Amino acid sequence: MxxxxxxxxxxxxxxxxxxxxxxxxxxxxxxxxxxxxxxxxxxxxxxxxxxxxxxxxxxxxLPAGVEVVRTAKESSGWRPWSYLYPQTMRFIAADIKNASVNQRYSSLILVDLYFFERRMSARRLSQVVHCEAGARADFTEELVIPSPGEPLSSGWHKLASDDALLRLLCQVKVQQD
Structure with a gap:
């Protein structure tokens, strides 16, 4: 700055x-x-x-293998031109290249997400993506990994079927299989 x-x-x-x-x-x-x-x-x-x-x-x-999965465009009153053309002030990138598939249950993929925001330092957060259920969860000690066919616990968040993170990761998993 x-x-x-x-x-x-x-x-x-x-x-x-x-x-x-x-x-x-x-x-x-x-x-x-x-x-x-x-x-x-x-x-x-x-x-x-x-x-x-x-x-x-x-x-x-961004290095090769790190893909942008979501952007956030903003407009504000102190930047009136941003109402005509909103500015991208934040985005999320996923390290697709280094994502790892769970060896016991191949529908689970561990991935690092990087959160970028204008004038802020980047943050990293590990996520588990469940390809079959179309959901993601923070990778913590409290995370309950469901067995195949079990419903997801409250720590999981559903993703839209066309979500870029889900699409990119599950496509990588299919290519690796």
Whole structure:
């Protein structure tokens, strides 16, 4: 975040420099207020650009085998342009390449999910995905793994049949079998 602040200030100074150059070229016929207007527009423009390119930049940094499974787009009043084009401020990526299939019950897959949020550190959470039941659960000591054919306990959360996590993981399992 510190480097982003430095870059924002630099963008403002650069835009102010362009305004000074325009004033010099026009022999100071442009008003003085154009300098702070250009500086503010430069800083605002840089911030808008960095917020809209954050997701694609972060996605490009993900290693091979880590896939984006969900994104969250947001709009807010202090960013009125986001109502026209919502910004991706959070996303979840799954380490599909290193997901491991349970040796006793091949319908269970352990996967690490990575939670990314703008201006925050990434977090990792291990999840168990049940391909047959179409559900997921946090991998904890309290997790009750059902036997084949048993109903799921309360720690499990149903996933939509077209959920990207379920689709990617269960497709990998089928390919490994």
């Amino acid at each position: 510190f480097w982003e602040l430095i870059a924002t200030i630099s963008a403002g100074l650069g835009a102010a420099g362009i305004a000074l150059l325009l004033r010099a070229i026009t022999l100071k016929k442009l008003p003085n207020w154009i300098i702070p207007v250009f500086a503010g527009a430069g800083m605002l423009g840089f911030q808008i650009h960095s917020e809209y390119t954050w997701f694609s930049h972060q996605r490009s940094l």
